[in-house]
Amino acid sequence: MERNKLRSIIFSHINKNILLFFGLSIVLFFIIVAIFAPFIATYDPAVTNMQAIFLPPNATHYFGTDDIGRDVFSRVVYGTRISLFVGFIAVGISLIIGIILGLASGYYGGRVDSIIMRFTDIMLSFPTFFLILAVIAFLKPSLVNVMVVIGLTGWMGVARLVRAEVMSVKNREYITAAKLQGLSHKKIMFKHILPNVLSPIFVTATLSIAGAILLESSLSFLGLGVQPPTPSWGNILTDGQNNIINAWWLSCFPGLAIVFTALGYNLLGEGLRDLLDPKNKKENN
């Protein structure tokens, strides 16, 4: 293929999916920041310096310093690790529960299906935020509890999605063939059905990560999220709220980090949905 033609094809794809590429870049950017946090941060995020409190952004403190002289830039960089970690683990927990319940529900059908789906409906009828707050009120706010509770209250969408997908593939010939070969139910579910339903799950997971990061920040705002001194975007932002008038930089940068990340995961998720949807394929090519 001619070079120019190739280039124009690539560009027309990027142009058509510009929001997808935008989202992907943001997501990758923050993942890199999280991985290389120790190399990117210019100060130790925990070190206080009473000689340098409430400094506005400058050449040495890119994002300024907070009320006890910690470097906000370094805290936001390390907060990336915690916030993404919360997002990934919480969504991981939701995915495991949702996939197992969804597979069982769709594959076995009948009574198993109706029990699991009733349970899903019940969980869906709780205002999730109330449920999370109530559980955290009874337990203690900590990094682990926050991740687990967000994960345990977020699997319902995944379960419904997996169930629907399983029901649409379980009567295909290759599944019947696998059954005739005498494969175990477990093997058929995880080896033959699951790989075929992965792409919509991936889209949902991407969207959920944004939701989990936002939930952690809301919990932090209420003082029930990841507890200081561990820096998460949520609790850095919350610390900054009290000084929003005289030190805007304290809440501005962690807030923007959350906005960009959540936006990034959403655009990526929506873009992937359009891309993976076979209905759109004909128009796109």
Place this chain on the structure above:
Amino acid sequence: MLQYTLKRLLAMIPMFIGITIICFIVIHLAPGDAAEIRANMGAKYSETARAKFEAMYGLDKPLIEQYILWLKKVAVLDFGDSFAGDGKTVTEKIGQRLHITVALNLLAMFFIFLIGLPLGVLSAYYQNSILDKSITVIVFIGFAVPTFWLAVICMYYFSIYLGWLPISGLYSEYLYDSMTFWGKVKDIAAHLVLPVAISVFGSLAGISRFARTSTLEVLNEDYITAARARGISESKILFSHALRNALLPVITILGLSIPGLIGSSVIFESIFSIPGMGQLFYNSVLMRDYPVIMGILVIGALLTLLGNLIADLAYAYADPRIRYSKKG
């Protein structure tokens, strides 16, 4: 229709039982004994109060019996006394605040519908245009902004810096009684602008994306082509033919958005000091006022059930295929 309504009402009973079981599990999450924690809360709570708490939840009895005892009380909306020491029952406390939260959420839902739906329809009609992409980005920013952050920023900017709007509360405490009727309406409206606007901005994404998808599907239908062939104007096709059919699935989304809205009332009501159920919930969480927490958890879930029921009935009313199908 009557048959369908009855069927849906009956289906709510097992849901209610399931909800209470989950709430019951939450009570038992407390490390150690719930009664122990109660006793640890401070010396001013006497032994008799502790005994009362144990009796209320029947903590000395086997689990199943405890649950049934509790369920009997919950069935008549008796959640016991609040721990706050003001001598009020949980039901009284929630009752004083419930209507504020419900009214606020209904108001927010109205605007979400009013703004989100046309945005979605326009987005679909001008698919892949700059307009479509801008709408997508704007509604997603609304979703991506931490609501409490936006609320605090707007509060400082509009209420303190510019002084255009009142800072917090539901109405101006000292002047309210002396106002005329329209003055009162204006006063409450001024207090509600920020909380409702921010809540709406944060929730536009769900409904407008959904409306976009369902409009896209409808626009490919044959009857739209037929309408075009008959020379009906584009705006009429869009807003009268397409919109009406794209509207149906959106009703379900409204039902599904209820838990999120009710949940976020915790944030809004605590920032803007609105004396609703969310604020009560947050205060109860901080004070470990377990009876109130449980009460609001149950009531919140019931509100969601009720909202879903209304959405389902509205859907069935609008679409006879649902009403008469076996699945019901």
